[in-house]
Structures are given as C-alpha cells and as structure tokens.
Amino acid sequence: MFVELSHPHGKDSQGTRIIMISRRNFVRAAVGGLAAAALPRHAFGMEAAFDRNARIGGLDFGVQTFSFNGLPNGDARIPTIIKCMHQVGITACGIQSGHVEPPGRTETGWWITDRNLPGMRESRERARQWRLTVPSSYYTDLRSRFEAEGCRIDYFGMNFNETFTDAEREAELKAAKALGVKACYASIRLDECARLVPFVQAHQVRIAMHNHNNIHDPQEFGTAESLEKALAMSEYFMVSLDIGHFTAGNNDSIAFIRKHHDRILNVHLRDRRKNNGPNTRFGEGDAPLAEVMRLIRDEKYPIDCFVEYEYGTLRTPVDEVNACFDYCRSVLT
C-alpha cells in the first residue's frame, strides 16, 4: 500500500511547514538509522524526521499510538498509525492491544467500568476466544508490516485484569513475544500483578507497570509505594513511568527515577498539573519533563522516552505530537 506522505503544498491546514519526505527515503533513513551519523544531514531533505529516528540529544524516543486518537477501525487502522508515525518522523511505538486486536476495547474489559456492562460476559468470551485461537503469525505479520515501513513496535500495551483466564494471560505473553517487543506495558492493579507472577517467570516476558494517578486505591498504581510493591514481586516486573500522571498524583518523578532507574524501561512523557490537574501542552504543566529527560541523558540511564500526547486541542494529533517532539528537542539541545 502506498502511504502518501508529502503534502502537495508542503503546508498543513494551519499553514505550518510539514516535512517533505518520500516513503522510500524514509525507510532508507529509518532502517539505516545507525549509519545516520555518516550521512550528510540534509541527504533526504528531512532533517527533523531524521533526528527523531536516530536519537534526540542522546535519548531514544518513541510515540504511544494512543496519541493518534480518532483512528479508524478495521483494516485502515494499522496503515493509519504507520502513516502518522511517518508524518511525525518517529520509528518506535508503544501500541495498545486495542489498536491491534479486532475485538474492541470494550469487549476486552479495558476499563473497570466496562466490565459490568450488560452483555459483557458474552462479548468478553468472544474476545477471549479470539485471543486463544489467533495464530502467532498474526503478530509476526504485524511486526513485519511495521518493519516494512521502517517502523518498530517496542512495547505492547495489555491491560491484564481479573477477567483474564490463565490461558489468556499466557496467550498475551506469547503475543508479546511474537511481536518481538521489549516488554508489555500495562494499566493494571496490584492484585492482577500477583496473578501474573508465575506466567512472567515461565515465559520470561517483562511487564512494565503504567501508573495513573488514583492515589486513593492502594491497588491502583498511583504512588511510588504501589509501584515498589509490584517490583518486589518479580524481576520481570518493571515500570513504565508516566511522568504526567505521577505529577498529577503529587509524586516526585526525579526521586523515583533516581531510585529505580534500573527497573524503569521507559517513561511516558506527558505534562499535567499537580493535584489531579488536567493535561497541558508540554512545558506548561507541573511535570518535570525537561529535568527527567536531562537526568536520563546525563546519567546515561537506558530508559526510553515515549511521547504520549493527550491534552485538549483544536489541532490534529499529528500536529500536536510534532509539537511535543519539538519541545523535547528544545530542552535537550
């Protein structure tokens, strides 16, 4: 399938310049990421995209596909995600199961509130059967589709919960292996972590706990303490620290990263105000985004930085994700 990347006028609807980049060049550039340094900077007329693929200021960046909200359902979804990644010029993504599986998010009981819906038992069972019967080639093919377009899935988002059977827990860890990701990340509760311990040990798949900011329920990951409890359960449990949510829960991201840097696989970059305040544009909230990125850089922690854009806007997700990366670049260079 051909992905249209260059806008005829080189401008988007807001009149901002967009990066002109042909697909072939992009793939070349992305695949040859390591050779980047050897190539002239303007070789493909795509300096911005190029930087992002290589590293910005020495850090490894990626994007959460969650950022591209309003994606179409069905066959068009994956190509749209890839197209958005091309438009942003970023190679690596963390993709959530809802973007990968045909059963919708609701059917899999992604949010607690979905799980009590009428008809949930039946739709949950259908989703389960899909998961238990899908061949692993589904996931290896998906991986190939991203790679063929010069992209990569680094993390697989799977919200394990009490509606999972053990067979399903195993199936999802195998899916993660087939996808070839570094780890799963999960918006999950502590009680579910306990159930997962034997499975992550057996399959040797890491799960990085993704925090939100419900600090009132000790089973939810809203505080350093709750994350530390999970880390103590298994060496396969890691952290995917969402800086924005951590800040909204009035936690100290810098202190947490310093203490647990060897157990943090990635940070989700997002800005929010304290006291359960709303998301903001990068740099306008209370999250120590710049400090976190500089800390990772200066201490050479092997922690990936994944942009998760989720603030209110009247512009397109691609425009906003671009703005997020521009911010990252500006504080690192």
Place this chain on the structure above:
Amino acid sequence: MRFQSLGILGVILALGSQSLRAQATSANDAAMALEPNAAVLERGKAIFRLNECNYCHGIDLTRAPRGARADLKHSPLVGADENGNLIGLAVLNGLPMSQTSMPRFGDVITPDQLVDLAAYIHFQRQAERYKELTALPDRPGDREEGKAYFNGTGQCTTCHSPAEIAGAVKKLAAPALKENTLRPTAPAAANPRFDEGYRAHRKMVERITDDEFLNLLAYLNSLRP
C-alpha cells in the same frame, strides 16, 4: 461574518459549527438550534475539546472511551443538571477515585465557561438521544407504566390535559406521534407557551430512558379512539 474578529480560532470554530448545524435537517431542527444560540454552542464545543473531555467522554459525546460510567449521553447526573450546577461538581473537582481519574478543572475552567460547556453537553446529548430514541426498535411498551410516567415523572400534565393529548394523538400517525412527542412542531395558531413547552420537551429527550419512552408511546397510542 461574525467570526472574523476571532481570527484563526474563529475559523476553526466556524468549521466546527457546520457540523452542529448539519444536524438541523428540518425547520423544526432549526428551531431547536435557536436555543441555546449557536455562539454559545460553539464556545462550549471548543471548551469541551480544549479541556480534553473528548478523550474520555467521546468526541461530541458519541462514544465513551473511558467506560460506561463516563457515558455522558446516558448519565442521570447530566440529565438532572441545570446550567452546569451538577456537571460543574464533577468538572471543577474532578473524580480522583476513578481508575483513570477525571482531572480537576477547577483551576482552568471559569464559571462562565462552565455554563457554555454545559449548554453544549446538553445540546449534544439531546441531539444524540433524539437519534437513539427515534431509532428504537418497535418493542411493545407497558401502557400502565406509560400512564404513570405521563402523570408522574414526566410531569406532562403540567401543560397537557389528557383530553388535549387524546385530541393530538388522534391526528397523528404513530411515527409522527413518536417524533412530535420528542420535538413538538410549532402549532399553526401561535401558542404563547410554545417556547416553554419546547424547552420542557428538550429536557424530556435528555431524561427519558428507552423503556420509559416505549411505555409512554404505548400509553399515548392507547388513547386513539
């Protein structure tokens, strides 16, 4: 054009407003769009988007990505709200106990904005509920329950006598009755209470449940001679 003074934001808002107006397909819908007025709705819609409500409550309330309890289209709290008095409780304080907490917008949304925001949410909910209610499959409702709703919860008798309603029902085929119950058309002879009635019907569209509506229709249809 009235948006000019707003510059780029105005252009974006104007584009957005087309979709609001696009919902007005008949003269009757146009009447519906008169109140609350378009400028208020456009402001409300922008506030909804700029404060990321759509992430968790769906673009234009059409889906509820954060689960059933975030479904503002069916939430009783939103149905009972007047000008933001209840919506504001959730919005200004946030809901820290939910799995993915709803943020606290007290520092960023002003009281005036809240009123516009609520107007937009109500308008959108009415438009969406109208679509859902008129598309309900023809299941038979419970006539007695419908009568109880007419005389009780629905407060229909504050404006309509049973005799008057029976007269109206006689003139309307079942599909028209369904629509006119949800959205009265302006009567031929000026009715000084039309605006007030119109607003009451809009509230009804927001508050009535699917079952209540089917029961009500069963009752109204039973008044045919």
